[in-house]
Amino acid sequence: MPFADRLNNVETSAIRELFKLLGKPGIISFAGGFPDSALFDVDGIREAVNAALSEEPGATLQYGATEGHPPLREQLAAFMASKGVRGLAANDLIVTTGSQQALDLLGKTLVSPGDKVIVEGPTFLATIQCFRLYGADLVTVPVDGQGAQTDRLEQLIAEHKPKFVYLIPTFGNPSGAMMSLERRKAVLRMAVKHGTLIVEDDPYGDLYFGDAPPPSLLALADEVPGARDVLVHCGSLSKVLSPGLRVGWMVGPAELLAKATMCKQFSDAHTSTFAQATAAQYLKAGRMPATLSRVRRVYAERAATMTTALRRELGDAIDFVAPQGGLFVWAWLTGAGGKVADGAVFAKKAIEQGVAFVPGAPFFANDPVHATLRLSFATAPLDKIEEGIQRLGKAL
Amino acid sequence: MPFADRLNNVETSAIRELFKLLGKPGIISFAGGFPDSALFDVDGIREAVNAALSEEPGATLQYGATEGHPPLREQLAAFMASKGVRGLAANDLIVTTGSQQALDLLGKTLVSPGDKVIVEGPTFLATIQCFRLYGADLVTVPVDGQGAQTDRLEQLIAEHKPKFVYLIPTFGNPSGAMMSLERRKAVLRMAVKHGTLIVEDDPYGDLYFGDAPPPSLLALADEVPGARDVLVHCGSLSKVLSPGLRVGWMVGPAELLAKATMCKQFSDAHTSTFAQATAAQYLKAGRMPATLSRVRRVYAERAATMTTALRRELGDAIDFVAPQGGLFVWAWLTGAGGKVADGAVFAKKAIEQGVAFVPGAPFFANDPVHATLRLSFATAPLDKIEEGIQRLGKAL
Numbered sequence: 185m186p187f188a189d190r191l192n193n194v195e196t197s198a199i200r201e202l203f204k205l206l207g208k209p210g211i212i213s214f215a216g217g218f219p220d221s222a223l224f225d226v227d228g229i230r231e232a233v234n235a236a237l238s239e240e241p242g243a244t245l246q247y248g249a250t251e252g253h254p255p256l257r258e259q260l261a262a263f264m265a266s267k268g269v270r271g272l273a274a275n276d277l278i279v280t281t282g283s284q285q286a287l288d289l290l291g292k293t294l295v296s297p298g299d300k301v302i303v304e305g306p307t308f309l310a311t312i313q314c315f316r317l318y319g320a321d322l323v324t325v326p327v328d329g330q331g332a333q334t335d336r337l338e339q340l341i342a343e344h345k346p347k348f349v350y351l352i353p354t355f356g357n358p359s360g361a362m363m364s365l366e367r368r369k370a371v372l373r374m375a376v377k378h379g380t381l382i383v384e385d386d387p388y389g390d391l392y393f394g395d396a397p398p399p400s401l402l403a404l405a406d407e408v409p410g411a412r413d414v415l416v417h418c419g420s421l422s423k424v425l426s427p428g429l430r431v432g433w434m435v436g437p438a439e440l441l442a443k444a445t446m447c448k449q450f451s452d453a454h455t456s457t458f459a460q461a462t463a464a465q466y467l468k469a470g471r472m473p474a475t476l477s478r479v480r481r482v483y484a485e486r487a488a489t490m491t492t493a494l495r496r497e498l499g500d501a502i503d504f505v506a507p508q509g510g511l512f513v514w515a516w517l518t519g520a521g522g523k524v525a526d527g528a529v530f531a532k533k534a535i536e537q538g539v540a541f542v543p544g545a546p547f548f549a550n551d552p553v554h555a556t557l558r559l560s561f562a563t564a565p566l567d568k569i570e571e572g573i574q575r576l577g578k579a580l
Numbered sequence: 581m582p583f584a585d586r587l588n589n590v591e592t593s594a595i596r597e598l599f600k601l602l603g604k605p606g607i608i609s610f611a612g613g614f615p616d617s618a619l620f621d622v623d624g625i626r627e628a629v630n631a632a633l634s635e636e637p638g639a640t641l642q643y644g645a646t647e648g649h650p651p652l653r654e655q656l657a658a659f660m661a662s663k664g665v666r667g668l669a670a671n672d673l674i675v676t677t678g679s680q681q682a683l684d685l686l687g688k689t690l691v692s693p694g695d696k697v698i699v700e701g702p703t704f705l706a707t708i709q710c711f712r713l714y715g716a717d718l719v720t721v722p723v724d725g726q727g728a729q730t731d732r733l734e735q736l737i738a739e740h741k742p743k744f745v746y747l748i749p750t751f752g753n754p755s756g757a758m759m760s761l762e763r764r765k766a767v768l769r770m771a772v773k774h775g776t777l778i779v780e781d782d783p784y785g786d787l788y789f790g791d792a793p794p795p796s797l798l799a800l801a802d803e804v805p806g807a808r809d810v811l812v813h814c815g816s817l818s819k820v821l822s823p824g825l826r827v828g829w830m831v832g833p834a835e836l837l838a839k840a841t842m843c844k845q846f847s848d849a850h851t852s853t854f855a856q857a858t859a860a861q862y863l864k865a866g867r868m869p870a871t872l873s874r875v876r877r878v879y880a881e882r883a884a885t886m887t888t889a890l891r892r893e894l895g896d897a898i899d900f901v902a903p904q905g906g907l908f909v910w911a912w913l914t915g916a917g918g919k920v921a922d923g924a925v926f927a928k929k930a931i932e933q934g935v936a937f938v939p940g941a942p943f944f945a946n947d948p949v950h951a952t953l954r955l956s957f958a959t960a961p962l963d964k965i966e967e968g969i970q971r972l973g974k975a976l
Contacts, residue, residue: 185777185835186743188714189692194842221638229641230633237626242617245625245822281677281826281848288847292713296585314846317688318584347582381581426641428853430677439581446590450710451684452677456852457824 190297193316208535212572214490214559215540217357219423219511221563223479228471229426229462235469236461244461250449251441252279252433253460259467260433264419267389268403269435278441280448281455283387283420283432287311288451289444290348290383290416291318300346304332306514306547306556308357308385311350320347322549327356329505331363334370341378348381348416354397355388355510358547358558362508365398372401372408372415380414381440387420387432390476392509393484402435413437421463423511424476429459483511486561489569494559497577511562514544517555523580527557530579539575586693589712604931608968610886610955611936613753615819615907617959619875624867625822625858631865632857640857646845647837648675648829649856655863656815656829663785664799665831674837676844677851679783679816679828683707684847685840686744686779686812687714696742700728702910702943702952704753704781707746716743718945723752725901727759730766737774744777744812750793751784751906754943754954758904761794768797768804768811776810777836783816783828786872788905789880798831809833817859819907820872825855879907882957885965890955893973907958910940913951919976923953926975935971 236244243253251257257274264272280286287310295301297319303311305324312322323344325337331353341349351371353363363371375382384401398404405411416436421429434444448454466472490513491506501523504515519525524533527543534541544556561569632640639649647653653670660668676682683706691697693715699707701720708718719740721733727749737745747767749759759767771778780797794800801807812832817825830840844850862868886909887902897919900911915921920929923939930937940952957965 185833186690187839188688188690188695191689191839191843194846218643221642224637224641226633226637226641230630233629233633234626237622237629241620241622243824245620245622245824246617247614247818247823281852284849285847292584293587294582294584299584310846310849317843317846422643426854427643427849428639428641428857430848430850430852430854437581443583443587446587447713450590450706450713451681451847452826453680453706453823454826456677456826456855458822458826458855458858459852461824462854 190317190319193319194313210538211540212538212564212568213540214572215542216560216563218427219562223482224426225471225475228466232465232469233462235465240461244458248454248457250445250454253457253464256460256464259464263467268399270406277433277435278445279455279460280432280434281452282422282430283385283418284310286418286432286434287314289447291315292447293443294347295320300344302340302346302349303549304351306358306544308352309547312549324548324550327359327361329361331361331367334367338374341374341380346380348383350383352385353401354386355391355507358512358544359514360507360510360512362397368398368401368404372405372411375414376408376410381416382414383416385418387423388510390424391480391483393480393487394508397509424479429463431455431459431463483562486566486569489566490561490573493570493573497573498580501580511560513559513561515557526554533579534576537575537579539572586713586715589715590709606934607936608934608960608964609936610968611938612956612959614823615958619878620822621867621871624862628861628865629858631861636857640854644850644853646841646850649853649860652856652860655860659863664795666802673829673831674841675851675856676828676830677848678818678826679781679814680706682814682828682830683710685843687711688843689839690743691716696740698736698742698745699945700747702754702940704748705943708945720944720946723755723757725757727757727763730763734770737770737776742776744779746779748781749797750782751787751903754908754940755910756903756906756908758793764794764797764800768801768807771810772804772806777812778810779812781814783819784906786820787876787879789876789883790904793905820875825859827851827855827859879958882962882965885962886957886969889966889969893969894976897976907956909955909957911953922950929975930972933971933975935968
């Protein structure tokens, strides 16, 4: 069967092959990218959906506006206000089917084949494939413990004049890095100076362990005149409430939101009103702050357990920056003492020892760093984290 | 802001402008394309979502497989079996975010810019725009009271060698036409003969008023050797259960479903598991047959009321084939007695009289027939249908 040319731009993922091995009995998995189901506020969601079906059954089950269910847009604007974003009206955001759809709509709306897009190295795997399906030519800006390197970013912007720059500034998948306040301001200033659109993807920003991270680019944008006109912000309830709802949102310039809405109409008409009305009721009920503090506490404890065990069991054969939030430890194999220094080779040895993680190379759009790996601490209980890291030590 | 070139292929809809006028107080609307909210089985859906949250809270709220929630795929395969489709396994279909997403995935997976796609004239408006966004060059096959004209279709297939042919054989939007059994078999034979992929979109087939329509192309495919290899079938719960769930599905050759699944991963990761688990519980509870007979009875009565009133109030100035199912009357202005013969002009006069419908011209990808119009009988109660058609008579 002759498929569209655009499919030649993407390849089936090496990670997918790895995931087939995860069914092995007794495997401890640090490979996932999802939150812990045991932390979902099932009672809160049950109350929310029942309230929606009682108070507004028609709107909950009928077709809805492509831009989103109005009560949810109101609640999301208020949620963003609680996170330091000033002056955001319900009409300044559209609801998307998870933030994955926001990425898809950005590709559909903005990218012509051959257009340059700058992403972080490493970045979210599904972003790479999503933009490439629209023909994007990806350019990589390196990330360190302070997030994307902004000096290098400005050089790349000047050189490539990209359609946009895609960043996950706070606890990104897979890097876990937290961009510093200084770099955030630098990004906004260079966006205005070069007239370059910045896409801030922020699914993890609420999952901090100690002090809150610096404000999002969106919250900081008021400090840099003109920044709001060149900034898109993607949010999601997937990591903090439930991925199964598939509720995300996108804030951006009105002209861009209008085009994205038109494209969304032909992508899926609108996001499930059943899920949207449920999310709106949940937010309205005021349960989010308690949910957030519970998940922060649990993930913080798991992250601390994992990083302590990694240092103890793998010593100088591994290097990483302890995450201050999110779901991931991003690490480098140093090769010290002649130990394995390739993430993919290590992943295979680890599976043999009954523990799984994801090698880091596929997360690079260009010039993969083969020594890297991503470990999720989100879904394993503390004793399994200890045991899994011991197995990793043996595998090394 | 510089947008992607593909946006130049679509235009904002003339219908959208009309919809802005619908807020006028006292308007009776036959303009919508949606089912009646008052017919939704709210109690059944409430029971279903509560069962899902009690029996499988993790799977209902967590990320799920891109192909779909396994229990829903099982239930949908059984639902298709109840409609005469033999030998369909759960793995032979994928779940989509409404059938609109099935169309989007077909465009993404199959259409390179400049590829020919044959659609019916008239056809579903969002199909036209959806395929054009991927660069499809649309060719139109005319429709009459027996559905798409198959002699003409075979000529067009031979001439244009299209990537695929998109048909709504049963009570299509907007034509309401029901393709005859003979033409259905002819479509399958020519698909095999020319090796041409046929896409059967079937959101309305369950909404018949008297006898059941001929079997779907999918149900008939066993009679034509090789037909299953060149046939895609799109289904939806939107018209029979609830559009707000956004649950559709797609049956097709394994190779195509695999590519569509890959594309879906980057479109929205997966369809809301919250909605999918609810739909699965609903189907499992066995409530669908009663729901279907209720909506069939109500829509049949409304359709009969509308067609009787149209004949009485508009006489020989209008022509139509009385629908045997679905949500729509598709009609032609004859211009008899020097009356208005342009659907768009008539729509404006009608709004002034307090009644709305959609002119038919935008439903044609090529060579619009300006005398046409689409009237939905789905959402107005019988007395409003009578009154609305009387107003139409005055407007004419």
